[in-house]
Amino acid sequence: MTVDSISPSGSTSPASSGSSTSDGTPIFLGIDVGGSFVKMGLVDGGGKIHAQTSVATKILKTPEGVFEHAMKFARDRIEEGLGQPFSLSGVGLAVPGVLDTQTYRLREVVNLPGWVDRPLLEILVDKCRRPAAVVNDANAAAFAEHAKLGLGRRSLCLVTLGTGIGCGIVVNGYPHGGDHGCAGELGHMAIRFGQDAIPCSCGSCGHLESYAGAPGVLSRLRSAYALHTGSGGVPAWLNEDTTPRELADHANDGDIVCLRVIDNTASYLGQAIGLLGQLIDPAVVLLGGAMTFGGSGTELGTRFLNKVKRHIQKTTLVQVGKHMIVDFATMGNDAGIVGAALVAQQNARRETLSNTEAQLNP
Ligand SMILES: [Zn+2]
CATH class of the missing domain: 3.30.420.40 (ATPase, nucleotide binding domain)
Incomplete structure (x- = not known):
């Protein structure tokens, strides 16, 4: 799915985006929203999940509720320690339904009444203060399988x-x-x-x-x-x-x-x-x-x-x-979390590259 990224105000790269921890290995938060459950996980650049959980969608209800809960989960797990220091470097969101790829609003979706026509990317950046990406859940899963197979520039x-x-x-x-x-x-x-x-x-x-x-x-x-x-x-x-x-x-x-x-x-x-x-x-x-x-x-x-x-x-x-x-396919239910996180990583890399280019060619 086509994705895009927005940097939080004042941020020019993932490294400068204000991690909740001291510097560490980049890790990405993947959020996979479904009609029944919201799944979330911390995923490293190689696609390995270091922590994950799920919460009933009806408890968190709105995008704001989901993003606040997910960020608390990420901060808590990173601060508790995951075997090594990690720095939260981006957040990816996977959603079902018809996602407008220009405005990042859901045009149509079943069982998520509080999510229709909301500016998801803007809300995500506002709540998470990290480089962010929003992607359709089918494409998130495909991206995870693609990464697992190491397909690089192939389709x-x-x-x-x-x-x-x-x-x-x-x-x-x-x-x-x-x-x-x-x-x-x-x-x-x-x-x-x-x-x-x-x-x-x-x-x-x-x-x-x-x-x-x-x-x-x-x-x-x-x-x-x-x-x-x-x-x-x-x-x-x-x-x-x-x-x-x-x-x-x-x-x-x-x-x-x-x-x-x-x-x-x-x-x-x-x-x-x-x-x-x-x-x-x-x-x-x-x-x-x-x-x-x-x-x-x-x-x-x-x-x-x-x-x-x-x-x-x-x-x-x-x-x-x-x-x-x-x-x-081999990734099953974790594909949405992993794919969302890896799309966030891809966007963060593209953003870093374009910032570097801008510095070299002012
Ligand atoms: Zn038909």
């Missing part, structure tokens, strides 16, 4: 599969959000057209999410059971509360209808990732989220991944599909 997409389908994008080493904060809306990419295209939750038709988002998958599963001769119709376990995990369990038990629906899901996903690949040509695409059908190290997850790869290769130029590494 990565992190596709998150669940009720919706999101995608964090890092292009040539920088998070990419787009001008309207909507880059990476892979779930709303059209993969089917015409009268047969399934309606999407957004009001349009034929979007990936209506085929490969969890509700779309379960809907296809119901249809498949109804049509499959000998299946005995829609089974009792399949209802609106059925999880992707249950679907995977039945597939693992040899249910042919479940297996076929998972294969078709891989096909739809492979087509959409193929389109993404043609556009961005990333070195790596990772799959994460709740609907990876067991994921890494499982037979079903591997089958799903291989079918996704096959469909990517079938629908892309050889040079794109052949070289693209497709695998499962």
Whole structure:
């Protein structure tokens, strides 16, 4: 996601931004805001978390409440000692929803009523008095995975599969959000057209999410059971509360209808990732989220991944599909904290570089 940085008033570099401790190794505060919990952690420049906690979002409520709590957490942990002296050198914030990348206001977000249309970057700088960055949570997670893989100036997409389908994008080493904060809306990419295209939750038709988002998958599963001769119709376990995990369990038990629906899901996903690949040509695409059908190290997850790869290769130029590494994400729930902190670090470095340039070329 596109990010930006603002220095606190009077500060020209991270080193001069008034740490709460004596000089030490730079450390960055990552804050990952969700509808249920706010996660926060102190992360060093290599992406290692030295301390972390989470608080219910309904307790902290507003951006001001979250930032004040997070700064107290950071100051307290650094003062207690984390095995070595650290200096808080920047703060990164990851938020869900549509983040305007020019004003850093959330245009749309679910379950965060006190956060809509607030100038998040300004409030963050005011409360934290450090170089700061605000980034969409999908891009924060993608940036963390990108850093873990040491991809440098290469590009990565992190596709998150669940009720919706999101995608964090890092292009040539920088998070990419787009001008309207909507880059990476892979779930709303059209993969089917015409009268047969399934309606999407957004009001349009034929979007990936209506085929490969969890509700779309379960809907296809119901249809498949109804049509499959000998299946005995829609089974009792399949209802609106059925999880992707249950679907995977039945597939693992040899249910042919479940297996076929998972294969078709891989096909739809492979087509959409193929389109993404043609556009961005990333070195790596990772799959994460709740609907990876067991994921890494499982037979079903591997089958799903291989079918996704096959469909990517079938629908892309050889040079794109052949070289693209497709695998499962590995960072899980910590990716938002780490990514937010590392984006703050990237911004602090860019700020230092531009200050140095200005001094050399006044
Ligand atoms: Zn849609």
